[in-house]
Amino acid sequence: xxxxxxxxxxxxxxxxxxxxxxxxxxxxxxxxxxxxxxxxxxxxxxxxxxxxxxxxxxxxxxxxxxxxxxxxxxxxxxxxxxxxxxxxxxxxxxxxxxxxxxxxxxxxxxxxxxxxxxxxxxxxxxxxxxxxxxxxxxxxxxxxxxxxxxxxxxxxxxxxxxxxxxxxxxxxxxxxxxxxxxxxxxxxxxxxxxxxxxxxxxxxxxxxxxxxxxxxxxxxxxxxxxxxxxxxxxxxxxxxxxxxxxxxxxxxxxxxxxxxxxxxxxxxxxxxxxxxxxxxxxxxxxxxxxxxxxxxxxxxxxxxxxxxxxxxxxxxxxxxxxxxxxxxxxxxxxxxxxxxxxxxxxxxxxxxxxxxxxxxxxxxxxxxxxxxxxxxxxxxxxxxxxxxxxxxxxxxxxxxxxxxxxxxxxxxxxxxxxxxxxxxxxxxxxxxxxxxxxxxxxxxxxxxxxxxxxxxxxxxxxxxxxxxxxxxxxxxxxxxxxxxxxxxxxxxxxxxxxxxxxxxxxxxxxxxxxxxxxxxxxxxxxxxxxxxxxxxxxxxxxxxxxxxxxxxxxxxxxxxxxxxxxxxxxxxxxxxxxxxxxxxxxxxxxxxxxxxxxxxxxxxxxxxxxxxxxxxxxxxxxxxxxxxxxxxxxxxxxxxxxxxxxxxxxxxxxxxxxxxxxxxxxxxxxxxxxxxxxxxxxxxxxxxxxxxxxxxxxxxxxxxxxxxxxxxxxxxxxxxxxxxxxxxxxxxxx
Numbered sequence: 178x179x180x181x182x183x184x185x186x187x188x189x190x191x192x193x194x195x196x197x198x199x200x201x202x203x204x205x206x207x208x209x210x211x212x213x214x215x216x217x218x219x220x221x222x223x224x225x226x227x228x229x230x231x232x233x234x235x236x237x238x239x240x241x242x243x244x245x246x247x248x249x250x251x252x253x254x255x256x257x258x259x260x261x262x263x264x265x266x267x268x269x270x271x272x273x274x275x276x277x278x279x280x281x282x283x284x285x286x287x288x289x290x291x292x293x294x295x296x297x298x299x300x301x302x303x304x305x306x307x308x309x310x311x312x313x314x315x316x317x318x319x320x321x322x323x324x325x326x327x328x329x330x331x332x333x334x335x336x337x338x339x340x341x342x343x344x345x346x347x348x349x350x351x352x353x354x355x356x357x358x359x360x361x362x363x364x365x366x367x368x369x370x371x372x373x374x375x376x377x378x379x380x381x382x383x384x385x386x387x388x389x390x391x392x393x394x395x396x397x398x399x400x401x402x403x404x405x406x407x408x409x410x411x412x413x414x415x416x417x418x419x420x421x422x423x424x425x426x427x428x429x430x431x432x433x434x435x436x437x438x439x440x441x442x443x444x445x446x447x448x449x450x451x452x453x454x455x456x457x458x459x460x461x462x463x464x465x466x467x468x469x470x471x472x473x474x475x476x477x478x479x480x481x482x483x484x485x486x487x488x489x490x491x492x493x494x495x496x497x498x499x500x501x502x503x504x505x506x507x508x509x510x511x512x513x514x515x516x517x518x519x520x521x522x523x524x525x526x527x528x529x530x531x532x533x534x535x536x537x538x539x540x541x542x543x544x545x546x547x548x549x550x551x552x553x554x555x556x557x558x559x560x561x562x563x564x565x566x567x568x569x570x571x572x573x574x575x576x577x578x579x580x581x582x583x584x585x586x587x588x589x590x591x592x593x594x595x596x597x598x599x600x601x602x603x604x605x606x607x608x609x610x611x612x613x614x615x616x617x618x619x620x621x622x623x624x625x626x627x628x629x630x631x632x633x634x635x636x637x638x639x640x641x642x643x644x645x646x647x648x649x650x651x652x653x654x655x656x657x658x659x660x661x662x663x664x665x666x667x668x669x670x671x672x673x674x675x676x677x678x679x680x681x682x683x684x685x686x687x688x689x690x691x692x693x694x695x696x697x698x699x700x701x702x703x704x705x706x707x708x709x710x711x712x713x714x715x716x717x718x719x720x721x722x723x724x725x726x727x728x729x730x731x732x733x734x735x736x737x738x739x740x741x742x743x744x745x746x747x748x749x750x751x752x753x754x755x756x757x758x759x760x761x762x763x764x765x766x767x768x769x770x771x772x773x774x775x776x777x778x779x780x781x782x783x784x785x786x787x788x789x790x791x792x793x794x795x796x797x798x799x800x801x802x803x804x805x806x807x808x809x810x811x812x813x814x815x816x817x818x819x820x821x822x823x824x825x826x827x828x829x830x831x832x833x834x835x836x837x838x839x840x841x842x843x844x845x846x847x848x849x850x851x852x853x854x855x856x857x858x859x860x861x862x863x864x865x866x867x868x869x870x871x872x873x874x875x876x877x878x879x880x881x882x883x884x885x886x887x888x889x890x891x892x893x894x895x896x897x898x899x900x901x902x903x904x905x906x907x908x909x910x911x
């Protein structure tokens with residue numbers, strides 16, 4: 178056998194691994210898959226992950242470079258997470274090195290040491306069975322083992338040196354026998370644990386759901402918790418978590434938005450008194466690393482995070498949960514385009530534990546899987562306690578005079594609810610002051626110079642901003658075409674509605690929650706706390722306000738513009754609009770006071786709105802699934818998108834045509850190719866975009882084509898002239 182070879186996954190756009198020689202000061206026998214390796218890569222250095230030790234390489238020894246350093250003594254990518262990364266790389270057809278970079282916290286992927294800073298030595302389960310007296314011929318091993326038996330939490334090397342002298346050779350021998358192992362020093366949760374609260378009485382439906390999942394905690398299964406808004410899905414999560422924690426195992430909970438995290442964290446801590454590891458993009462690199470290590474070591478019983486938390490290693494996994502499983506935020510839209518929900522289902526299967534998907538508006542994919550017998554549906558048909566479903570009413574705006582987006586009937590209902598000491602929540606999924614700045618003389622509108630989009634007026638900052646590429650400029654004073662000064666804001670954003678509400682209800686505390694008003698760290702949590710406490714009587718916001726929040730005092734919910742999602746080009750537009758309406762409406766009447774929902778629309782007879790009013794989300798979903806089946810669209814078919822963009826308009830089209838011809842030349846049985854076609858917004862950020870759609874009735878046929886085709890795309894003549902990406906199961910297509 179030749180010299181041992183390090184087979185390393187390096188973050189790069191190449192679909193391959195790289196071979197290196199072992200550094201001179203490293204014993205190859207000590208190396209394990211999952212450790213980080215610093216290697217020379219091209220003209221720079223890179224941090225890769227060791228996949229395996231190979232006995233030979235297709236590259237001659239004389240041409241192989243030597244790795245500069247092995248950064249870990251124990252794997253930072255556990256075998257389970259490495260298996261998840263390999264599967265995700267294969268399914269989404271994304272380079273493994275890039276996937277592994279996404280798996281690790283930023284602090285680790287840049288080569289930093291773990292913040293715990295030390296490793297403890299501890300006795301293994303096998304070591305606990307050893308009689309120290311039998312080691313009379315190995316006194317050093319006996320001394321080390323005896324000391325570690327007296328310290329079940331483990332000791333670091335420095336402590337062992339102080340107690341028994343230099344322990345290295347004895348530790349190596351004991352480790353080889355499997356009697357001791359190195360474990361991470363625990364990183365403790367900075368928030369003190371609290372005494373658990375008494376659990377409330379479950380409804381019959383909640384109790385049935387808890388019993389079904391509890392009976393399956395030792396095997397794989399996917400459960401869809403389909404509960405109306407306010408039915409107590411979170412209570413089911415908590416009761417199941419109590420059961421899992423009693424078994425000394427961990428629970429991982431995914432939520433789609435940072436805004437849902439503080440509320441859920443507080444509730445979990447108060448109810449369970451358990452240590453939590455919280456992971457989301459609002460944390461510093463160091464805070465994320467601490468939380469990651471708490472989860473990995475098992476010090477955190479509950480791990481709660483947004484999309485990327487799906488890759489968090491767990492010491493004793495027992496249950497995986499996805500809250501708001503339908504939410505589009507669970508799909509990564511840039512770079513490594515993965516679905517956190519789908520990856521968590523795969524991970525549960527690999528771990529042989531259950532996964533619970535919760536939503537008041539389940540995705541059509543999950544409902545289809547219920548129909549196919551792959552998922553078990555658990556229904557919560559009624560609101561918890563004395564709460565009743567809100568009364569929903571459409572406000573026909575076709576002949577109404579609007580005051581900055583507010584109709585007279587809407588203003589009257591706001592006044593009525595406020596006078597009865599109710600809390601009012603208004604939803605408008607458009608931030609800024611106005612979506613368009615228009616010249617009244619010639620019809621010119623302020624356009625983004627880098628995108629096929631209008632600039633949004635932000636009056637408070639005196640700016641025009643593009644919400645697609647981030648470009649901004651000072652508010653135009655005169656028309657860019659006829660030089661007229663008669664420029665008028667057209668349409669409404671949250672800023673404009675906020676001003677109108679302040680004029681009409683001057684004595685009321687108004688809270689506006691959108692991306693602009695919550696830029697400062699901690700501001701979102703502070704505003705949500707004010708909203709929950711009832712101090713803010715008027716709430717106005719975008720989707721950040723609509724998902725999963727419990728505002729017990731809200732008696733009126735107003736949806737100011739239901740029309741924007743009724744005629745979307747994407748085939749998922751109606752599904753998302755239905756989900757959004759139901760989710761927003763669900764904020765009303767969640768306590769004992771009756772709730773009302775008013776929806777402003779110019780299309781009161783639209784089939785989607787009428788179906789939601791008469792049959793609810795369930796009726797809509799069944800009709801939508803039938804339409805998808807007739808059109809052979811997901812979930813009845815599988816899709817992938819090949820996207821390309823470049824500064825020159827012709828280059829993406831040329832590349833995509835070459836890609837289409839390549840697929841057709843190789844043969845693509847069962848797969849249809851559509852395009853190239855322009856992207857929904859052809860020019861964005863100064864680059865022209867186009868896409869090729871791949872559709873197959875069988876997922877297997879699509880994957881067989883992608884397996885070979887994607888790896889050949891980089892060899893095409895036009896590949897180096899464009900940025901291209903493959904998106905499997907895309908969230909947006911047309």
